[in-house]
Amino acid sequence: MIKMKPILKGRKNIFKKLMIFLAVLGPGIITLSAGNDAGGITTYSVCGANFGYSMLWIAIPLTLGLVVIQEISNRMGVVTGKGLSGVIRERFGVKITFYIMLGIFLGNMCNVTSEFAGIAASLELFGISKYISTPFFAVLVFVLALLGNYKTVEKVFLVGCLCFLTYIIAGFLAKPDWKEVGHNLVVPHLKLESSYLVTLIAVLGTTIAPWMQFYHQSSAAEKGTKLELLNYGRLDASLGSLIANMVAFFIVITCAATLFHSRTQIVEAKDAAMALKPLAGKYCFYLFAFGLLNASLLAACVLPLSAAFTVCEGFGWESGVGKTASEAPQFYIVYSILIIFGCAVVLIPRISLIGLMIFSQIINGLLLPFITFFTIILANDRRIMGKYANTPVFNVLAWCVGLGASLLSLTWIVILAIESV
Amino acid sequence: MTSQTTFYFSRTLNRKFYSSEGKPLGKVKDLLIELSGSRPRVIAIKTRIKRKERILDFSQFELVKAITNYVIKCNNIVDFQIPESSHSIFLAESVLDRQIVDINGRKLVRVNDFRLVIISTGVYLIAVDVGLEGLLRRIGISHQIKTFLSWFNLTLPGRYILWDDVETIDSMRAGIRLSTTYSKLHTLHPSDLADIIEDMDHKSRINVFSALDEEKAADVLEELEDKAQVHVIETLSKEKAADVLEKMPAHEAADIIDQLETEKAEELLNEMTLETSGDVRELLQYEEDTVGSVMSADYVSFNKNVTVAHVIDELRKTKPEADVLYSILVVDDRERLIGALSLRDLIVSEPSLLLHLIMEKQLVTVFDDDKIDSLVEIIDKYNLLAVPVIDSSSKIQGLVMIDKVLEELIEK
Numbered sequence: 001m002i003k004m005k006p007i008l009k010g011r012k013n014i015f016k017k018l019m020i021f022l023a024v025l026g027p028g029i030i031t032l033s034a035g036n037d038a039g040g041i042t043t044y045s046v047c048g049a050n051f052g053y054s055m056l057w058i059a060i061p062l063t064l065g066l067v068v069i070q071e072i073s074n075r076m077g078v079v080t081g082k083g084l085s086g087v088i089r090e091r092f093g094v095k096i097t098f099y100i101m102l103g104i105f106l107g108n109m110c111n112v113t114s115e116f117a118g119i120a121a122s123l124e125l126f127g128i129s130k131y132i133s134t135p136f137f138a139v140l141v142f143v144l145a146l147l148g149n150y151k152t153v154e155k156v157f158l159v160g161c162l163c164f165l166t167y168i169i170a171g172f173l174a175k176p177d178w179k180e181v182g183h184n185l186v187v188p189h190l191k192l193e194s195s196y197l198v199t200l201i202a203v204l205g206t207t208i209a210p211w212m213q214f215y216h217q218s219s220a221a222e223k224g225t226k227l228e229l230l231n232y233g234r235l236d237a238s239l240g241s242l243i244a245n246m247v248a249f250f251i252v253i254t255c256a257a258t259l260f261h262s263r264t265q266i267v268e269a270k271d272a273a274m275a276l277k278p279l280a281g282k283y284c285f286y287l288f289a290f291g292l293l294n295a296s297l298l299a300a301c302v303l304p305l306s307a308a309f310t311v312c313e314g315f316g317w318e319s320g321v322g323k324t325a326s327e328a329p330q331f332y333i334v335y336s337i338l339i340i341f342g343c344a345v346v347l348i349p350r351i352s353l354i355g356l357m358i359f360s361q362i363i364n365g366l367l368l369p370f371i372t373f374f375t376i377i378l379a380n381d382r383r384i385m386g387k388y389a390n391t392p393v394f395n396v397l398a399w400c401v402g403l404g405a406s407l408l409s410l411t412w413i414v415i416l417a418i419e420s421v
Numbered sequence: 422m423t424s425q426t427t428f429y430f431s432r433t434l435n436r437k438f439y440s441s442e443g444k445p446l447g448k449v450k451d452l453l454i455e456l457s458g459s460r461p462r463v464i465a466i467k468t469r470i471k472r473k474e475r476i477l478d479f480s481q482f483e484l485v486k487a488i489t490n491y492v493i494k495c496n497n498i499v500d501f502q503i504p505e506s507s508h509s510i511f512l513a514e515s516v517l518d519r520q521i522v523d524i525n526g527r528k529l530v531r532v533n534d535f536r537l538v539i540i541s542t543g544v545y546l547i548a549v550d551v552g553l554e555g556l557l558r559r560i561g562i563s564h565q566i567k568t569f570l571s572w573f574n575l576t577l578p579g580r581y582i583l584w585d586d587v588e589t590i591d592s593m594r595a596g597i598r599l600s601t602t603y604s605k606l607h608t609l610h611p612s613d614l615a616d617i618i619e620d621m622d623h624k625s626r627i628n629v630f631s632a633l634d635e636e637k638a639a640d641v642l643e644e645l646e647d648k649a650q651v652h653v654i655e656t657l658s659k660e661k662a663a664d665v666l667e668k669m670p671a672h673e674a675a676d677i678i679d680q681l682e683t684e685k686a687e688e689l690l691n692e693m694t695l696e697t698s699g700d701v702r703e704l705l706q707y708e709e710d711t712v713g714s715v716m717s718a719d720y721v722s723f724n725k726n727v728t729v730a731h732v733i734d735e736l737r738k739t740k741p742e743a744d745v746l747y748s749i750l751v752v753d754d755r756e757r758l759i760g761a762l763s764l765r766d767l768i769v770s771e772p773s774l775l776l777h778l779i780m781e782k783q784l785v786t787v788f789d790d791d792k793i794d795s796l797v798e799i800i801d802k803y804n805l806l807a808v809p810v811i812d813s814s815s816k817i818q819g820l821v822m823i824d825k826v827l828e829e830l831i832e833k
Contacts, residue, residue, distance in 0.1 A: 090518050093518055093559070221622060316532075361438075
C-alpha cells in the first residue's frame with residue numbers, strides 16, 4: 001500500500017495537470033485556427049502553386065516567430081488583464097494609439113474583405129453567385145454577432161477547421177519529392193524578384209497576422225487565467241502555432257506537388273481546389289469549398305468584432321454586443337463599416353477574389369513590423385509586465401521577427417522600384 | 422492673477438518652460454496633484470531639465486496667457502520633496518489615458534485630458550475630459566476638425582466630468598492606495614457597481630473589490646455574473662473571501678461555492694463560521710434541478726401560541742431581510758409547519774391575538790426534492806412572493822423567493 005501511494009499520486013497529478021491544461025486551453029488554439037482564414041489558405045496555395053518548394057525554408061523560423069509573438073500576447077493578456085490597444089494607449093498615449101488604430105482598422109478592412117471574398121469564392125464552387133452569397137452571409141454574420149452567442153459559433157467553426165487536416169493526407173497522396181522538400185526546408189534561398197518577395201510578405205503577414213495579437217491578448221485577458229498557470233498558456237500558444245503552421249506547410253507542399261508541377265496558375269478558387277484531387281478526386285471541389293467557407297465564416301464572425309473591440313478599447317469608447325446601439329454607438333459604427341465595406345468590395349463586378357485575399361495578407365505583412373516593435377517595448381516594460389517581462393532569449397527572437405519583417409518589406413519596395421524603372 | 426482662467430493639461434504636457442528672463446529651462450512632463458485637501462491642487466511639477474528628470478515646487482511656476490497659447494514661466498528652480506504621508510497622484514503617470522469610473526454615468530471611461538483652473542490661491546484640477554474633442558486635441562487635429570465642422574454649422578461634442586464625480590482605479594500601482602480610497606464607489610448601487618466591475622480588467626477588479634467593506638462586497642458579489650463571481654472569489658484572499666461569503670444569504674453563497682473547484686470550496690467552507698458553513702453545506706447537497714438548490718435557508722418561524730405583539734417585537738430586534746418576510750411561518754410544538762402570515766396580517770391584527778387564530782391554514786408548500794419546474798406553476802397559479810419548503814416530515818427547510826424562480830425562468 002505504502003509503495004503504491006506515490007504512483008497513484010503521480011497519476012492523479014498527471015490527470016490533474018491535463019484537466020488544468022484543458023481548462024486553460026483555448027485562446028491560443030482558437031486564435032491560431034482562426035488565423036488560417038480565407039487569406040491564409042489562398043496565400044499558402046498560391047505560394048505552393050507559383051513557387052513550388054522554394055519558400056519552404058521560411059516554415060521553421062516562421063513557426064518559431066509565431067510561437068514567440070503569440071506567447072507574448074497571451075502573457076501580456078494574462079498579466080495586465082487588458083487588451084493590447086488598452087495597454088498601448090496607457091503606455092504611449094493618444095497620438096501613437098491613433099495611428100496604430102488607424103493602421104489596424106484599415107488592415108482589418110482588408111481582412112474582412114478577404115473573408116467575404118473567401119465566402120464568395122467557396123460558394124462559387126457550388127455554383128452560387130457572389131451577388132447572392134455575400135449579402136446573405138453578411139447579414140448572417142451580423143445577426144450572429146448581435147445575438148451575442150458568437151462564442152458558441154466559434155466552437156462550431158473550430159470543429160470545421162479540422163477538415164484542413166485533410167491537406168496533410170493530401171500532401172502525402174500527392175507524392176511530393178520528399179528529398180527536395182527536406183532540402184528546401186533547411187536551406188534558405190531568397191529570390192530577389194518582387195513577385196517572390198511579395199508572396200513571402202503575404203505568407204509572413206498571414207502567419208503572424210497583427211490582428212491575431214490583438215485577438216489573442218484580449219481572449220487571454222477575458223478568460224482571466226491565473227498567473228500561476230502561465231506555462232499552460234504558453235503550451236496552448238505553442239500547440240496552436242504548431243498545428244496551424246503544420247497545416248500551412250502541407251498546403252504549400254500539396255499545391256507545389258500538384259499545381260506547380262502541372263504549371264497551373266491559381267486564378268480562381270477552383271484552381272486551388274485541384275490540389276486536393278489526388279485525395280478527393282472529383283469531390284475535391286466540395287472538400288475545398290467546404291473548408292474555405294468554414295474558415296472564412298469563422299474569421300468573418302471573429303475578426304470584425306475583435307477589430308471593433310480593439311478600436312473602442314484604444315479610444316475608451318463603450319463596446320460589447322450586450323450594449324445597445326445608443327449606449328455604444330462607436331462600436332456599432334466601426335463594426336458596420338467593416339462588414340459593409342468588406343461586402344461591398346467583393347460585390348464589385350469582375351474583381352479578382354483571389355487577388356483580394358492575397359492583397360489583404362500583403363497589408364498584414366507590411367503592418368507586422370510596426371505592431372511587433374510596440375509589442376516588444378511593452379513586453380519589456382516592467383511597470384506593465386512586472387516580473388513577467390520578456391527574457392533576453394524571447395527578446396532576440398521577437399526582434400528577429402520585427403527586423404526580418406521590416407527588412408523583407410524594405411527589400412521588396414526597393415526591388416519593386418528598380419523593376420519598374 | 423485675480424481673474425479666473427482655465428486651461429487643458431495637454432497644452433502644458435511636453436511644453437518648454439522658461440525662466441523669468443525668457444530663457445528655456447526644460448520641459449514639463451507631469452503635474453502632481455494633492456488630493457487630501459478640500460480641492461485637488463497642483464503642488465509639484467515633474468520636469469526634464471538637461472536630460473534629467475526633476476520634480477519641482479509648483480509655487481515657483483506661473484502660466485501666462487500669450488496670444489494663442491500659454492507660456493509657462495518658472496521664477497526659481499526649487500526641488501520638491503514628496504511628503505511620505507501625502508495623498509497625491511501624478512496626472513500623466515496614473516490617470517491620463519487610463520480608465521476611471523464615472524460615478525454619475527455609472528460606467529468606465531477613458532481619460533483624454535484634464536481641465537485645470539488658475540485662481541489666486543493656486544492651480545486646481547476641476548474636470549476630466551472624456552469626450553471626442555479631447556481625443557482630437559491630443560492627436561493635435563481638433564482645430565482643423567473644428568474649422569471643418571464650422572462650415573456645416575456643426576460643433577465638436579465635448580464631454581467633461583467633474584473631478585468630484587470620478588473615481589480613479591490605478592491598477593498599475595496597486596497596494597499604495599490608502600484605505601480611504603474608492604469612497605465614491607460606495608455611493609453607487611450594488612448592481613451598478615457590479616456592472617462597472619465586470620467591465621474592469623481583473624487586476625483593478627480585485628483592487629476595487631478588496632477595498633469595499635464586507636457588507637457592500639457581499640451585495641456587489643451577489644449581482645455579478647457567475648463567471649465574474651467565481652473569478653473574484655478565487656482571487657481574493659481566503660479570509661476576505663470567506664468573510665464576504667458569510668455576509669451573503671446562504672443560498673447565494675452556496676450557488677457560488679458550487680461553481681468552485683472542490684478543494685477551493687472546502688478551504689473556504691472551513692474558513693467560514695460553523696453556523697453559515699453548515700447552512701451552505703446543506704444547500705450544496707441538493708441536486709441542481711430541485712427546489713432545495715434554489716431555496717433560501719433564511720426564514721423566520723414562530724410557535725402558533727405566541728402573540729402578534731411578540732412577533733413584531735422579535736422582528737424589530739432581529740431585523741431580517743425584506744424578502745424573508747414575504748412569508749412568516751407558523752409551527753406547532755413539534756416544529757411542523759402548520760400555517761403562514763403576511764406582514765399585513767400582523768399589522769392589522771390586535772397585538773394580543775395568538776398566531777394560530779390569524780394565520781393562513783390553507784398553505785401551498787413544496788418539498789425540498791421537488792423539481793424546480795413545479796415551482797413555476799405554483800407561483801404563477803397562487804400569485805405568491807415566496808413558497809415555504811418542507812421535507813417529508815413537514816419540517817421547514819427554507820423559503821423559495823419569487824426572484825429566484827424568475828432567474829431560473831430567464832436562464833431558460
